[in-house]
Amino acid sequence: MAISRGSGVAFILLAVALVASFRPSAAEIRVTEVRSDGRTIIPFYEFGFTHTGILELNVSGISLSDPSTDIDLSQLGFFLSTRDAWIHVLQQLQELDITCALQSSLVKLVYSFDQLNNPNPNPSGLSIPRSSAFGAVFSQSEPGQYTLVFANCLPRLRVSMSVRSAMYNVDPRTGRRAYLSVGAAALPLIYFLLFLAYAALAAGWVAVLLRKRRAAFRIHYFMLAVVVLKALNLLCEAEDKSYIERTGSAHGWDVLFYIFSFLKGISLFTLIVLIGTGWSFLKPYLQDRDKKVLMVVIPLQVVANIAQVAIDESGPYARDWVTWKQVFLLVDVVCCCAVLFPIVWSIKNLREAARTDGKAAVNLMKLTLFRQYYVVVICYIYFTRVVVYALVTITSYRYLWTSIVAGEIATLAFYIFTGYKFRPEVHNPYFVIDDEEEEAAAEALKLDDEFEL
Template sequence: MALSARFVFLSLLLVLSVSISLAEIRSTEIRSDARPIIPFDEFGFTHTGRLELNVSGISLSNPNLDLSQVGFFLCTRDSWMRVLQQLEEGEVKCALRSDLVKPVYTFDKLKNAKGFSTVFSENDADQYTLVFANCFQNQLQVSMDVNSAMYNLDGKSGRRDYLSAGKTILPRVYFLFSLVYFALAGLWISVLYKKRLTVFRIHFFMLAVLLLKTVNLLCEAEDKSYIKRTGSAHGWDVLFYIFSFLKGITLFTLIVLIGTGWSFLKPYLQDKEKKVLMIVIPLQVVANIAQVVIDESGPFAQDWVTWKQVFLLVDVVCCCAVLFPIVWSIKNLREAARTDGKAAVNLMKLTLFRQYYIVVICYIYFTRVVVYALETITSYRYLWTSVVAAELATLAFYVFTGYKFKPEAHNPYFVIDDDEEEAAAEALKLEDEFEL
């Protein structure tokens, strides 16, 4: 039976979005589900790829149908696009009948059994998605317990590698970046000690952000390492989620506090600035909950797409919210430069906050848009490059923030001569004339 255009579009969206889920041993419960397409994990196979599929507790609402049109198959993204075209043009009535997919198991082989177990060898290196097809839309409801494991075999040792071909080096990548941040934390501690007379509370908060980022990367390295070897995180995913949550909250809070000039420019926050923090922190809680649901449930869950949309929406709102305090500070500094006689001081601060505003925008754009584009267009063998790009951008942002807002023994904000003030006032005058 041909799939409707709405379900075809939804299934395509699911298959193209599945790269965010983890590739590991996964147990899934499907209950009274009539969806025509249920995508499971996506995985990059080498020439020694294996899929172990164990399904039990199978219950069909109408077992008298042609069950050869119900079952599991593997399909690449490119092939799936062509399968959709075949379905729309009526060349095939069921995705399982297409010559572009690789059937793993169809339910006509059950012979009244309630489960099955099979091992499928994939020798064609590519990125595949495990999909369940039910070509009897709204006529057949399926319940079953699915246990799937996809892995590649090492050519020499024969060991199983449960990480996708493009992600198998991620444990080392995350570990190396954790060492870099650990070194940065040590360097920052030495700076705080040497210039302890000019250290503000915001500088200790920066240290906390660095340490949380270090631990977060270390936990992620261990998480991926255990998955690579065993197919399960063995509890490291819990620690990763905890420190990822803390790192996310502290980073966004730090951007807001720096943007408001708290601690090193003023010892207090205004009401509107406090409201931004009251918005950003709960949103980060929601974003982290959505991230956990996305990772742990996988795309087979009926509300997976909804949670993915929630995560993206909340992330965008957080990124926009942290920009407002910087804009307010720039506006206040511009007004102060014309009224308090400290034109050079305020011009210096104004320039700094403008630079920070631009850098924050670049950081958000790169990590949210450019990295996603890299992940989309990069071959599955090099998916690790998008992770490296994101971490390098984050590292550059941390270094810029620390360098620009480090404690100074002779703070230029408070020491200035008349010549500098006159030059700054003239610069402001020329700037106003240029804007006019």
Template sequence: MPPCVASRLSLAVVAKAAVILLAFLSPCDAEIRYTEIRSDDRPIIPIDDFGFTHRGQLELNVSKIVLDPNPDPPLNNIGFFLCTRDSWFSVLKELQDGDISCVLQSNYIKHVFVFDRLGPNGDQFSTVFTQNDANQYTLVFANCLSERIRVSMDADSAMYNLDGKGGSRDYLSAGRTVLPRIYFILSLIYFSLAVFWIHMLYKKRLTVFKIHFFMLAVVILKGLNLLCEAEDKSYIKRTGNAHGWDVLFYIFSFLKGIILFTLIVLIGTGWSFLKPYLQDKEKKVLMIVIPLQVIANIAQVVIDETSPYGQEWAMWKQVFLLVDVVCCCAVLFPIVWSIKNLKEAARSDGKAAVNLMKLTLFRQYYIVVICYIYFTRVVVYALETITSYRYAWTSVVAAELVTLAFYLFTGYKFRPEVHNPYFVVDDEEEEAAAEALRLEDEFELLLEQKLHCGSKE
């Protein structure tokens, strides 16, 4: 290969390195993956990643291989390989230093299948690759041809680990194989909380507000979401396919996300506690948050259902992160507005004690919401990045435990209780409200009398 061509190829590979890194940093359940590649001239295409144990295997079936144009290219420069994240950095260094002209020439990768093994006029192949080195690997397709050769093919890939007991296949990545049990236990916890909450609503039914039924709906949907995710992961673990459980998971996840953000907005505005209505600016927040949650859920479905090889995969990943951050910021505004209104009321209306109690609780809730958002969006992502693939489940457990703590805090602070500071009304407030209603009735009666007299004249 001419040096200039090799240099251009190296730069192209380096430019695509970010896509590979995204694949490494994104958790994947590595079910049986079907990938369609059509007229793609990218030199590097990540297909899927998986955490192997010492008894791992990769089954790869590729058909309908078409190279366009086909000037009888050197097929030893095109093929599939496995690579770890650390090895990939070494490969990039070799390319930049000019030690190699194609990633398939590196000793840091593991060749799965190179196209020079194809027979004459061969357009398909099947191979089984045994992986004995425990690590997290990414399956990558490399096209190092000097000319811009467009590749089309259908690829079926299945990566799994063999169970030491009976040799059964485990299609969940090492470090994530315990997730079905974790999700199931968490779902039982949320269903237990729902039963306890229903008991409390019945016991304290005289002090129940509409917002309490919103809380019940969030807890039930969260439990159903976790139950469906447990079944989803369980089927993937055994068969490599979700068998429709992913659809139910997406439905409950969508409903839970919308109701949870709506609940935070309603609590932040004081709806059902401080006032039975929403102002226009608060309604606008809801009108922004709900459609954004729809977009975020659509983006999440696209991300989960496609492998990192897609050219638009990174775009949908960015869309999801952006929309999620905007939603998290939007739900904070109503809490800030309520804090501001309570501050002004504490200074002006002479009922400082009641307003200061409510103000303290709103501040606490504001801080808790901030911590919940920061931990589940930033800290969990950092744990996924720095934690070994063997302990990938720890980031999931951390996120779910923080979410559970947030639900418990919200339920405790907003429980239906007579002496809850959120709806404490003192005697002066009751007398003032009664006096206002009496004066309003007298004014309406007097106005009717005047109108009646005027009509007679």
């Protein structure tokens, strides 16, 4: 490759340092700093409550910017709302049935600022309540997926405050707190079982490499590294979710999760590009255009991982949260499209070689394999980016874990398919075929001209 070993290691270390430089997520116990924010609605975090759900809300450092002292503090406050209820609240606002979301009977009012003492003006023009902090405990007896929202129904008023929220469900039998949303309660066990599956897959791949050592290429060992990184990523995610469920905080496991997620994402896309170009299978080198694809995909994956960390850290209350979501989606789609080009180029080259170099049968077998891999990559990308997202939107909040399971099973199937098709086998039809297969393949070559990408 064009990148030297030393510069490649330095690049990976730099990217890992960038990912690790973000402040670890506070998980389901979150502390949010709002500074001079004039938005009418500030969404904070979603959580799936059972009938024994609890919200602990602590707000400090409240500061309201307004030159006048006559402020209706009942127009400021926190509430809980489901998505369906919020749609009806918007309709009420449009029809002028209400003038503030806090007035709707469809939301769960947690705390309004009129419960604070009267404001006390100061020379700087700030109107600060005498009690600039409060704590509230709200019991949620109606199960559902709720979003904690702050409403500011006073035009041109800016609010600054520090918000600490803790949302959890209480087990009525043991009294134990579960800080994971009800739809994510099964994730620690699911991720651990997936870790065991990938660990078994890695052990099986090691056995294959030892047994077929003479037929193994460098890319087969790279496949092993990708599987190991995926297994470590799942292990860290299982520990991360387990700690969050018990304590509400990740205790540093989220940093390891981000690091292995970053390495796994880059290595997977790099593997697809290398297989698509035939590196180590067909030729021990990369062409200039193949190197350019790698030079595009790897930096984009760095950006995508940093964007993902920023999304997880900021939450929906951040002003640029939607922008970050769009950037991450765009970069992810670009990466998915870029990895398809090497496969298309390999198919094109094999089709041309099948007609000119006298080895039509061998090239046709390789062409068939690359066609299959091309279709599988497209199906994998479509399923994990489109179908899984659709499952998230249509699935009940209690079964949100099913979309994660679907995506992980698709990924596991993709790993197994890739390993099986490109396994280190001396008599793999991808490398060697006999005379009878050559004649049959030559006849099939006539029909293959009808295939178009």
